[in-house]
Amino acid sequence: MVQSSIWNGMLSNHGVLSDKIRIIASNDRKYIDRCDIEVNIVDGHALVVEKSHRAVAATDVEPVSTIDQNISQGASADISRENQKPAKATSIPQRRTAAVVESSQLQAMRYYIKVCGARSLVFALLMGLVSFALPTVLRLRRMELLHSSINAQSHGDFEPRQYARMSAIHTAIDICLSWVQLAVREWVYIASNRPNLQTALLHSLSHTKMSVLWNLSEHHLEGVIRCSERATLEGIHNFATDSARRFATIAMSLYSTYKVSVTALVMMVAFGIIAANTGQHTYKVLRTVQNCKIQKLEVKKKITYNLFSGSLTVRVFRTFDSFKNRIRELNSEALRIEQLAEAIMDARSFSQEAIQQLVVLTLVGIMILKFRQDTGADAVAVQLYHETLVKALPLLSPLLNFRSELNNHVRALQEYCDNANLAPEGPRHIQGLVGMDDWPQRGSIQFSRCCLRYSSERDPALNSVSFQINPGEHIGIVGRTGSGKSSLINALFRIVELESGTITIDGVDVSQIGLHDLRKKVSTVPQEAALFEGTLRKNLDPFDEYAEADIVAAIRDARLEDFGPNKWIENRGSNLSAGQQQLISICRAILRHRKIVVFDEATASIDAETARLVKSIVNQKLKGSTFLTIAHRLEAIMDSDKILVMSDGRVAEFGMPEELLAKKGIFYQLKHADNGSK
Numbered sequence: 001m002v003q004s005s006i007w008n009g010m011l012s013n014h015g016v017l018s019d020k021i022r023i024i025a026s027n028d029r030k031y032i033d034r035c036d037i038e039v040n041i042v043d044g045h046a047l048v049v050e051k052s053h054r055a056v057a058a059t060d061v062e063p064v065s066t067i068d069q070n071i072s073q074g075a076s077a078d079i080s081r082e083n084q085k086p087a088k089a090t091s092i093p094q095r096r097t098a099a100v101v102e103s104s105q106l107q108a109m110r111y112y113i114k115v116c117g118a119r120s121l122v123f124a125l126l127m128g129l130v131s132f133a134l135p136t137v138l139r140l141r142r143m144e145l146l147h148s149s150i151n152a153q154s155h156g157d158f159e160p161r162q163y164a165r166m167s168a169i170h171t172a173i174d175i176c177l178s179w180v181q182l183a184v185r186e187w188v189y190i191a192s193n194r195p196n197l198q199t200a201l202l203h204s205l206s207h208t209k210m211s212v213l214w215n216l217s218e219h220h221l222e223g224v225i226r227c228s229e230r231a232t233l234e235g236i237h238n239f240a241t242d243s244a245r246r247f248a249t250i251a252m253s254l255y256s257t258y259k260v261s262v263t264a265l266v267m268m269v270a271f272g273i274i275a276a277n278t279g280q281h282t283y284k285v286l287r288t289v290q291n292c293k294i295q296k297l298e299v300k301k302k303i304t305y306n307l308f309s310g311s312l313t314v315r316v317f318r319t320f321d322s323f324k325n326r327i328r329e330l331n332s333e334a335l336r337i338e339q340l341a342e343a344i345m346d347a348r349s350f351s352q353e354a355i356q357q358l359v360v361l362t363l364v365g366i367m368i369l370k371f372r373q374d375t376g377a378d379a380v381a382v383q384l385y386h387e388t389l390v391k392a393l394p395l396l397s398p399l400l401n402f403r404s405e406l407n408n409h410v411r412a413l414q415e416y417c418d419n420a421n422l423a424p425e426g427p428r429h430i431q432g433l434v435g436m437d438d439w440p441q442r443g444s445i446q447f448s449r450c451c452l453r454y455s456s457e458r459d460p461a462l463n464s465v466s467f468q469i470n471p472g473e474h475i476g477i478v479g480r481t482g483s484g485k486s487s488l489i490n491a492l493f494r495i496v497e498l499e500s501g502t503i504t505i506d507g508v509d510v511s512q513i514g515l516h517d518l519r520k521k522v523s524t525v526p527q528e529a530a531l532f533e534g535t536l537r538k539n540l541d542p543f544d545e546y547a548e549a550d551i552v553a554a555i556r557d558a559r560l561e562d563f564g565p566n567k568w569i570e571n572r573g574s575n576l577s578a579g580q581q582q583l584i585s586i587c588r589a590i591l592r593h594r595k596i597v598v599f600d601e602a603t604a605s606i607d608a609e610t611a612r613l614v615k616s617i618v619n620q621k622l623k624g625s626t627f628l629t630i631a632h633r634l635e636a637i638m639d640s641d642k643i644l645v646m647s648d649g650r651v652a653e654f655g656m657p658e659e660l661l662a663k664k665g666i667f668y669q670l671k672h673a674d675n676g677s678k
């Protein structure tokens with residue numbers, strides 16, 4: 001079923017980003033209600049509703065394609081798997097697209113420059129260089145001073161005060177530099193006018209081809225969407241700066257160590273190798289911990305889900321005990337995972353700390369002994385030298401995390417850029433097309449030898465489908481489950497592009513016009529109306545395109561006079577009956593008065609009387625439009641001008657209802673079965 005779907009995300013208000021965004025696509029209220037932001041798709045536009053403000057921000061974010069309910073279910077990241085109904089999307093091999101898989105660290109870096117601007121990276125490197133050059137010069141100077149002081153001291157002329165002064169200046173400069181670095185980073189971050197990464201991500205996800213979305217696994221989507229913008233950018237930014245510093249420290253330490261002892265130098269290199277390997281190990285440990293935490297989150301989700309959604313079942317079947325046991329089990333599972341994660345972290349810190357201390361102590365011991373042996377310097381000098389080394393060596397400890405940090409940053413950026421660059425749908429507008437404002441004037445539709453395939457491994461969902469619909473005709477589309485009814489609409493809206501064949505509306509090939517231009521010219525009345533919190537007026541005309549008089553007239557025509565334009569609609573129309581919700585959908589269609597209207601099982605969830613009311617309103621007020629009605633209940637389409645019967649992706653029958661009944665073919669059988677089920 002082609003249904004408007006809901007994209008929800010936790011975005012922070014006023015454009016300041018939270019460190020995570022989650023997108024939940026679902027038609028089920030209980031998931032939607034937990035989100036801070038709701039995005040309703042109306043006529044191919046995304047309407048962002050910030051619930052925390054309790055106001056509707058009808059923002060024309062970007063036209064977003066109508067999204068199939070199946071995908072919504074498949075992509076829902078927040079629903080415990082065991083509670084999900086099997087969706088069509090899950091039956092498709094969970095393949096990641098080439099766009100997602102193919103990427104390298106270099107690409108990620110390039111993307112960083114693309115997103116944040118080269119200025120940001122140049123600043124980061126400059127700061128790294130400044131904080132490299134100055135402290136290194138100072139440290140070297142201090143070491144030399146120490147050496148000459150010690151030499152002088154052996155001649156009875158040691159000047160510890162000069163050394164202390166130098167030390168103080170050095171520390172002060174170091175602190176100032178780190179402040180400047182911080183300030184510059186903030187300035188670059190705020191003033192570089194970098195695009196909003198998460199918006200770009202949302203944009204990419206909502207503009208990508210449906211086939212790409214269908215192939216993204218739930219886990220993949222969730223991981224990607226959790227991407228932390230600030231952490232990613234800051235991380236990579238700091239990484240550039242810090243790397244320069246770290247290398248400076250290492251260079252300086254190697255130089256000063258060399259001055260004292262070759263043995264110590266060898267130890268130092270060994271220390272570097274151990275550190276780098278431990279870093280890699282640390283990275284693996286951190287990933288394990290992260291996985292543990294994700295598992296824990298899943299368990300917690302299950303607990304919450306069971307607590308709330310299962311309560312009704314528990315009451316009805318009086319299964320309190322087993323329910324309590326299940327919750328207890330899940331709780332202890334969560335606890336076990338938490339303990340495991342903690343134990344891993346403890347072990348990691350302990351081993352890291354131990355290696356570090358051991359190496360530092362051994363190194364310092366060797367150096368002092370050697371130094372004393374070589375120079376015969378007295379206790380004060382040895383003490384000073386020792387102090388310098390003890391201060392300098394821990395600076396090497398970031399080496400332990402060097403690789404893990406690099407991996408983390410690049411990984412986050414890589415994930416981000418993969419998903420911000422998903423293959424987009426066709427262009428929304430095509431420049432230079434003239435005379436499209438009035439298109440379509442008549443509303444004729446022609447499918448010519450259309451083939452549509454959801455993936456190359458699957459059989460075509462539409463197989464050489466051809467038919468002609470004349471202007472103003474009412475067409476009922478029927479067929480067994482999986483026969484290709486929705487695929488016809490997917491093809492018409494270009495939710496999925498045709499493999500071959502053409503679809504024309506009033507003689508214009510729909511593949512030659514912009515997606516937005518196409519989609520806004522066709523009205524859809526889905527099974528469930530897409531309603532959001534706000535006034536009826538805002539729900540009908542979110543982009544303020546229509547005059548007040550037209551809105552009032554449409555409300556009257558849809559028999560909603562009791563409401564009035566200022567009637568407050570709760571989120572997803574929770575304060576309205578199913579019939580009233582559907583009348584609002586009809587009201588939208590009346591207001592837009594398009595030449596082509598698609599009813600996607602629009603009357604399936606309302607009672608027969610309301611369905612008849614809807615039908616009569618539509619017949620009166622949308623007279624002259626071409627109607628395509630997908631229906632399971634044959635009653636809803638028996639008065640159509642023609643019936644299109646789909647079977648195995650082909651047009652099995654097409655003609656007037658009476659003709660088809662007389663033919664005693666598939667339509668006759670469906671009608672027979674429908675009568676039998678009543």
Ligand SMILES: Nc1ncnc2c1ncn2[C@@H]1O[C@H](COP(=O)(O)OP(=O)(O)OP(=O)(O)O)[C@@H](O)[C@H]1O
Nearest residue numbers: 001088092214454461480481482483484485486487
């Ligand atoms: N997103 C998808 N990915 C892969 N295959 C799909 C997808 N959607 C539909 N199909 C396949 O295409 C074929 C036609 O499906 P379609 O949804 O058009 O049928 P339908 O007649 O509308 O079914 P229903 O009445 O159950 O909605 C089916 O074999 C179905 O499995």
